[in-house]
Ligand SMILES: NC(=O)c1ccc[n+]([C@@H]2O[C@H](COP(=O)([O-])OP(=O)(O)OC[C@H]3O[C@@H](n4cnc5c(N)ncnc54)[C@H](O)[C@@H]3O)[C@@H](O)[C@H]2O)c1
């Protein structure tokens with residue numbers, strides 16, 4: 001099938017590359033000329049396992065092209081995927097300017113019949129707004145073109161995006177029940193047939209329900225994390241090991257094991273913004289989503305937990321103190337720093353007068369860019385970018401772990417102890433066992449595990 005993808009960010013690039021991998025003829029459009037030039041020279045703008053190979057293979061086969069040419073992109077695809085960003089507006093609602101700009105371009109240049117697929121995460125009612133904008137442009141151009149807008153939210157996780165897209169646990173498709181909507185449904189069915197031959201994993205529904213499903217999924221996952229983080233903080237006070245509790249409750253199939261890890265708070269480009277946007281939608285309908293307000297507040301506080309543990313240990317004034325930080329990206333296997341808990345920790349430590357040496361397996365360049373924006377030049381000068389994890393430890397008063405990279409899981413503890421000024425580890429992702437740390441003579445502070453540390 002001929003497919004156009006508008007926006008070549010995490011979602012657009014992965015969607016385009018994976019659809020090309022199945023033999024489709026894919027045209028990827030972006031307004032960012034540098035990104036398109038990079039992709040056309042064989043580069044990849046993001047770190048995502050397996051993506052580079054899929055892109056290279058399909059570019060070479062002529063099934064995947066990148067361009068800034070709007071008219072050509074609209075002419076190309078029978079299916080026009082909108083995969084542009086929907087960042088938070090000042091009031092927390094989803095900013096739809098990029099989605100509507102993409103829709104306007106489609107309407108302005110289209111001829112014949114097109115299926116417009118909203119893949120971006122967008123509030124309920126957005127498909128109607130896209131329809132209105134496209135219809136206005138068609139009326140202005142006089143092309144007489146026809147279309148149907150479909151909602152097909154994306155559930156991929158960064159760091160596992162290619163795998164998630166190629167083996168989806170569900171495909172949600174919202175379409176209209178009129179003739180154009182049913183025509184769109186047939187095309188979507190054909191497109192996704194290779195992923196699930198009998199469509200056992202496709203959930204067909206109306207457009208608004210599909211739009212809402214995406215927010216409901218992220219809100220539920222964020223709720224589980226904040227719930228566990230809140231309990232972990234209590235566990236620290238009442239002498240309970242949150243990891244034992246996690247196993248104890250997760251074995252109940254009604255609860256399940258996933259997304260119950262207490263830690264330094266959730267980050268990324270999705271949970272924080274989508275929880276906020278759903279709250280905002282509710283407020284527009286005079287409803288207060290109490291649970292989600294609490295989920296957000298708990299997460300904001302949780303991002304400060306590591307800083308608070310450091311202060312409890314070293315005092316409020318950290319002038320002259322130096323800390324090693326392992327992990328900067330908001331999660332492993334990505335270089336994405338959006339809403340990363342490490343940014344909150346670094347600001348806190350540096351504002352209190354400390355200096356830091358930081359290390360992340362892939363996010364160093366992105367961190368440099370983001371931290372130069374977060375911090376003023378004098379503060380930024382307090383950050384040393386270390387060459388490897390052990391190099392970050394020298395002369396540090398303690399090691400603080402923020403991201404659960406696999407490479408941090410089995411370090412040489414004797415070397416850690418020898419290189420740190422004080423053998424103290426603050427573990428924001430519960431990577432290590434407190435007993436094991438005690439054996440190495442390392443003072444250990446996990447999340448919700450202080451009972452084991454005291455033993
Ligand atoms: N990142 C994820 O893991 C993820 C997962 C599921 C859903 N989503 C949702 O998908 C959407 C995209 O997210 P992302 O992380 O890929 O964003 P991103 O910021 O990485 O990429 C968006 C791209 O769209 C381009 N763009 C903006 N306006 C354009 C226009 N008019 N025409 C062409 N290109 C345009 C930008 O230049 C950018 O390259 C968001 O709604 C997000 O919530 C993201």
Ligand SMILES: O=c1ccn([C@@H]2O[C@H](COP(=O)(O)OP(=O)(O)O[C@H]3O[C@H](CO)[C@@H](O)[C@H](O)[C@H]3O)[C@@H](O)[C@H]2O)c(=O)[nH]1
Pocket residue numbers: 121154155156157158159218221225258259260261262263264265266267268269270271274330331
């Ligand atoms: O038990 C857990 C699981 C995750 N996290 C944190 O939660 C954040 C988000 O993690 P994850 O969900 O794995 O990453 P994302 O790439 O943001 O993916 C989420 O957001 C995407 C964008 O909407 C959705 O498509 C995915 O389904 C949804 O998982 C990260 O900071 C994790 O460290 C925890 O603290 N505890």
